[in-house]
Amino acid sequence: GSGMIDPNTGMPLAGAGADGNKGTILVGDQNEQNDQLVRSKMVKLDSCWSCTECTFEGHGKSMSESLNNVYRHIESTHVSVSFLCVLCYKQCKNRSTLLLHRSRYHRNK
Numbered sequence: 001g002s003g004m005i006d007p008n009t010g011m012p013l014a015g016a017g018a019d020g021n022k023g024t025i026l027v028g029d030q031n032e033q034n035d036q037l038v039r040s041k042m043v044k045l046d047s048c049w050s051c052t053e054c055t056f057e058g059h060g061k062s063m064s065e066s067l068n069n070v071y072r073h074i075e076s077t078h079v080s081v082s083f084l085c086v087l088c089y090k091q092c093k094n095r096s097t098l099l100l101h102r103s104r105y106h107r108n109k
Contacts, residue, residue: 026095027086034081035095038074042067053078072096 026035041052048066050057051074058069075081075094082091083098087106092098 031083037079041074042070
């Protein structure tokens with residue numbers, strides 16, 4: 001998806017996404033801190049994003065896909081984070097499950 005890019009970091013703004021709903025997905029201190037923790041372990045190379053903790057490179061069809069691949073890798077391998085639904089307070093094990101939860105249970109909110 002095409003999201004808004006932070007001009008200072010070159011990274012997508014937290015939660016920015018194409019469905020218009022994601023702008024509020026990562027609100028809240030816990031979500032913002034966990035998102036920043038994951039992103040702090042990522043570095044942008046010429047052709048892809050890479051993990052700073054190991055040699056993993058998130059190759060994909062686009063830089064956005066590369067970033068998401070590295071984000072998922074770091075969540076599952078190097079950090080222990082969870083993301084909170086601010087509408088019903090369900091804890092989700094990663095950003096992807098939070099997005100899925102929101103689209104499944106809170107689509108119109």
